[in-house]
Amino acid sequence: MRRSIGYRCAMSSGRFCYLCGAVTEELFHGLCSPCFLGEKELASIPPRISVSLCRGCFRYYSSGSWVDGGESLTGFVETVGRKEALSHVSKELKDPSVDVEIKDIKEKGKGLSVELELRVSGTTSGLEYRQTLNTVLQIKNVTCPDCSRRSGGYYEAIVQLRSEHLDDTVTKFHEQIGRLYARDKQAFIVGETLVKGGVDFKLGSAKAAKTVATYFKSHYKAVIKETASLVGRKEGNDIYRITVLIRI
Ligand SMILES: [Zn+2]
Ligand SMILES: [Zn+2]
Structure with a gap:
């Protein structure tokens, strides 16, 4: 019986994605690039992030010390959002960067509640990767020890x-x-x-x-x-x- 050698030759450069069956030139761990990227969750963020901001000197409390919060509230929110997103990014994502968009700002108790959309991008296995994250930054207005000494x-x-x-x-x-x-x-x-x-x-x-x-x-x-x-x-x-x- 003749073997279908011809068929194999015609498709020699094509391989099958085991998930969707698509024929592709290049597989990534057995998957085509859309499936490979779709399977991945390289970034994550908690749904809520609480941060204490001193309204006297505009510094915020982070890992045991008071850190400069920048010049403006928007700048501060972007800095914190970006830092949080980058701290949760997988090592598989190379050259990660984060775009921060403020969706909404509401006054809440003694502070502010800020809805953020964070667009994480980078590369993985040489492919471009993008993921959108959402979180709420809860800013609590406080007075830091230095400002309370001052007052x-x-x-x-x-x-x-x-x-x-x-x-x-x-x-x-x-x-x-x-x-x-x-x-x-x-x-x-x-x-x-x-x-x-x-x-x-x-x-x-x-x-x-x-x-x-x-x-x-x-x-x-x-x-x-x-x-x-x-x-x-x-x-x-x-x-x-x-x-x-x-x-x-
Ligand atoms: Zn596929
Ligand atoms: Zn202060």
Whole structure:
């Protein structure tokens, strides 16, 4: 009996997808590319994500620390959505990227409820892969420890700024504190008093007081004097408050 060699030759480059039976040039684990991609769930996201956002400094709480939430609410929502989606993406997905679309924003209790659509894309086994995810980001308005210290008038240092060109010096001082605050939310000013020959500032961070003194020393040849005084004890440790005199 003649074998159907001719048939095999005609179809030599074609192979069958075991799922849909389609004839294809290339199989991926026995499947045609639509079936192969259709079988895959390379991205996932929980239906709800809760996040605490400090409305004082616009930082949010993530894995044990307060992280900068950016400049705007939209930017913040996009950053969190993208980060969450990427943290749930399978290693099989290469070069993953996420487009975030805000579907709806509602006020809810002491915060906001934001509906998000996340479009994940990348490649797997050399094929383009896309998947759409939906989640609700629940933003809870909170006050972070630094902002609550600030509103409570907490300070670790008094800076005595003395200068013959007080206006300029005070402007520079505010500039430097602003720069430090961008990185350290305890570098805030809770008091500013005009005194003879200068201004006294109460600063939330002793470290910031020292840094700003170093700045004036190196840029304006200021004379610096630092003293510390015991103001109390907490959990068995002495609490000091420093006074930094900056004379230009
Ligand atoms: Zn198929
Ligand atoms: Zn804050």
